[in-house]
Amino acid sequence: MATTPARRPTGDGAPPGPAPAALPDFPAAPPAAPPRARWWRRRRVTIGAGAGVLALCGTVLLALVREETGTPGFLVGLALAVLPVPPLLAAFHWLNRVAPRPWRDTAFCFAWGSCAAALISIVANSYAVHWIADETADPDGADTLGATVIAPVVEESAKAAAILLVFVFHRRGLTRLLDGVVVAGVTATGFAFVENVLYLGTAFDTDRTSGDTGLASLTLMTFLVRVVLSPFAHPLFTVVTGLGFGLAAQLPPRQRVRRALAPAVGLLLAMGLHALWNGSTTFGDAGFFLVYGLFMVPVFGVVTWWTLRTRQRELKVLREVLPDYVAAGWLAFPEPFALGSLRARTLALDHARHHGGAPLRRTVRAYQDDATALALLRHRGARGAAGPDFLARERRLLDALWERRHAVRPSLVHGALLTAPWSVLPPPAYGYGARFPHGHPGDGPPSPGAPVPAPGTALGRPAEGQQG
Structure with a gap:
């Protein structure tokens, strides 16, 4: 609400001139210091505890994967699995160019996906499949059930935990839809990296034992399916969960029901996509390529289009809001x-x-x-x-x-x-x-x-x- 400009003295005896036009009233920030955070939310405590847990998970995971694949298989799997990681991380960084995330957040999400989420998934999936096989005396059925039901629930929940941690402990780091997309995508990229090391290393160890080489090798087929055709699979599943958290972050605090439902719905959709993808392999090669071509690729295209439109809307917000501060x-x-x-x-x-x-x-x-x-x-x-x-x-x-x-x-x-x-610019002039x-x-x-x-x-x- 503008007020009548006051007259101000010039200090040199000249008649007082008009003061600048007053701007609308806007209460100043309170001078009191913000309340001290509780000890478990302090920065040093959270960083130290997180780094210690992730380091322990990474050490245990390294031993498990190496024991499963052998040292040669581990090295080959590591060399092949790292190939899609830089392009995926670069894609998420490019997508978030409007408001880039600090490198610490990216490092935490990647470390969580490649250490904590991968370790939880390997242990939980193995335990569940062995338990079902012992109870039903049907190892093949246990493997199918584990791939189509247990793995999607366990893996998506483990990856979603990273998004939840950022949402709770670093609230300002997740305030937009694209924040949820980037946090989820980087976490899933780390998870897929470790999973590819395990699958490719196991395939190489199998080929070395059987003597298969060339086009008939299991390593080549695994590389084509997981690294060439579907490097976006895990990021796509988890991005759906991230969209739910991003939507919740944009809702006012008073809408508690919607803020709670949005992440839950996103997680359930991610589990459904993951289950459909894993279940396609039970129908043979035809089922795999049918799901890949008619479902996975279109969903990937829609999600990509939506995120790009979201970025354009954010740029539009800048063009519409910042003129207030110009005025x-x-x-x-x-x-x-x-x-x-x-x-x-x-x-x-x-x-x-x-x-x-x-x-x-x-x-x-x-x-x-x-x-x-x-x-x-x-x-x-x-x-x-x-x-x-x-x-x-x-x-x-x-x-x-x-x-x-x-x-x-x-x-x-x-x-x-x-x-x-x-x-929209001033008239041209020299x-x-x-x-x-x-x-x-x-x-x-x-x-x-x-x-x-x-x-x-x-x-x-x-x-x-x-x-x-």
Whole structure:
């Protein structure tokens, strides 16, 4: 709610001039420090406990897989299973370019999938199959039941545990649909890596014992099915669970039933997909290729299309939300265009690296990440899903952006001018400064106590020096 501008003295005896137009009232962040986290939620405790558990699981798992495959089989399986890992991790990183995740989160998810989830699955599946075989005296039936019923439930639950841990202990690391997709996909990539080592190593050990080589070898067939044709299988199953957690993260806290149902439904769908995929092998080669061509590939295409559309919607959110901060004087006019386009972001990073080297590029990258977090936080706040510390987090992000503004603005303007439609830019003129008749955009800083635009309010016009 704008107020009547006050008159301010100039300090040199001249008549007082008009003060800048007031911005809407926006309560300042409370000065009190946040409550101290309980001991089991403190960063050092969670990191130390997680690293210790994962290291123990990895050590036990290494011994089990090596005992199952033998040393030659283990080495061959390791060399072949690692091939799809870099492309899959690169694909998830590319998908999350709008708001990249910290490398620590990616490392934890991959380690959980390749150590904890794989160990839980191997032990639980083996125990269940042996128990069923002893009870029914039907080893073949026990293997079929284990592959189609037990394995999907155990494996998807073990992988979903990583998403649940991030959702509970690192709540700010999972606030979007794409966060759920990336966390789930990286976890499943680690799990599939270890499972491929086991299957390929066992196949190689079998071929070495039987003397099969060439096109008839079990190793080649296993490699073609698991690494060439279906490297996306496990990530696809778990991504469905991740979509459920991502949807729950976007819902307001008051919708408790929906927040609880979304992950559960996603997990059940992931188990169903996994069961269908494993069950296709019981119908022979024809059944496998039928399920692969008529079901798995279309589902993979739909999920990929949906995630790409979600990323485009996030970029649209940046273009729609950040102009609020331009009007309030915190950002410059071209920045919504420079931050709401992946091509403009890339051009800005290239410009920064060319003119300032790696340090300036890192500064621009950090500015892009903070501006993205600010826009998405404000978007969640408008839906009531930002949390009680919304104001303090918004202020911290704004302060971080303000400190870097002069260093990054030439690169951002460069990206905006090369990508934004000319219909939304100022009229063409000769010279850089002529585009902005009020000077360099955003040069007039809000004071440290300046208000921030409140969600859903009409913004007052910024002062002339703050105008873009």
